[in-house]
């Protein structure tokens with residue numbers, strides 16, 4: 001199985017790049033209501049994919065389905081070349097360890113300290129002595145730019161930005177290959193949001209992480225995302241660089257990427273290296 005492949009990073013994926021997540025013909029319905037219908041999506045190793053779409057189009061449903069928190073009616077989801085449904089128990093556990101998740105509001109356990117939150121996945125999947133788990137937790141805390149004394153703080157003692165970082169540290173606890181971020185910059189001020197974006201880019205560059213980021217944040221899309229996918233009409237309407245978005249005639253895509261707010265971000269960020277124009 002393909003879980004141990006090397007993690008060479010790839011930004012502007014050429015054809016032969018490795019697909020880390022492959023979704024085919026995916027249909028998800030609640031009763032009679034289809035939310036996703038025959039959706040296809042690929043994510044390439046080492047890229048930051050920004051996922052956008054109007055409210056209620058199914059971005060969370062797709063992410064939760066890929067994470068197997070929701071069932072699908074038909075279609076396949078392959079992660080690192082493995083279809084979870086056809087995997088044995090050992091493969092499933094290995095796959096689980098390759099996925100990290102940062103939920104929108106951090107979703108830290110309030111009765112646990114930051115260190116204990118980070119160690120939860122370690123306790124679930126690994127059998128390590130406490131001293132090693134402590135070392136690892138401090139490493140993750142440093143990795144996300146928190147001070148060491150954050151380790152013994154409870155979530156209620158942290159600012160919004162610190163909660164996001166602590167939750168990211170927990171998402172990275174098992175050194176996953178693919179991290180899902182649900183609106184990671186929502187609720188942060190513009191400076192905090194920009195710093196968080198830069199942290200994501202740095203982690204991708206240093207760890208070779210692949211990032212699936214659901215976001216409404218135009219700054220994030222333009223500054224750190226290598227590729228953008230737009231969800232609409234129950235499927236991926238368009239995917240590619242910002243230039244591809246700008247060339248798209250779908251009315252929602254047009255107003256989102258060519259609207260007044262988008263134009264002001266593009267003007268400010270012309271020099272950035274993300275999916276923005278000129279890349």
Ligand SMILES: Nc1ncnc2c1ncn2[C@@H]1O[C@H](COP(=O)(O)OP(=O)(O)OP(=O)(O)O)[C@@H](O)[C@H]1O
Pocket residue numbers: 030035053054055056057058059060061062
């Ligand atoms: N558990 C559920 N049961 C029934 N319907 C659901 C359930 N979860 C989501 N839906 C419906 O699926 C649709 C897509 O919801 P989803 O939360 O994925 O949208 P979204 O694109 O993430 O929106 P937003 O940007 O506002 O977060 C909505 O119509 C929602 O009501």
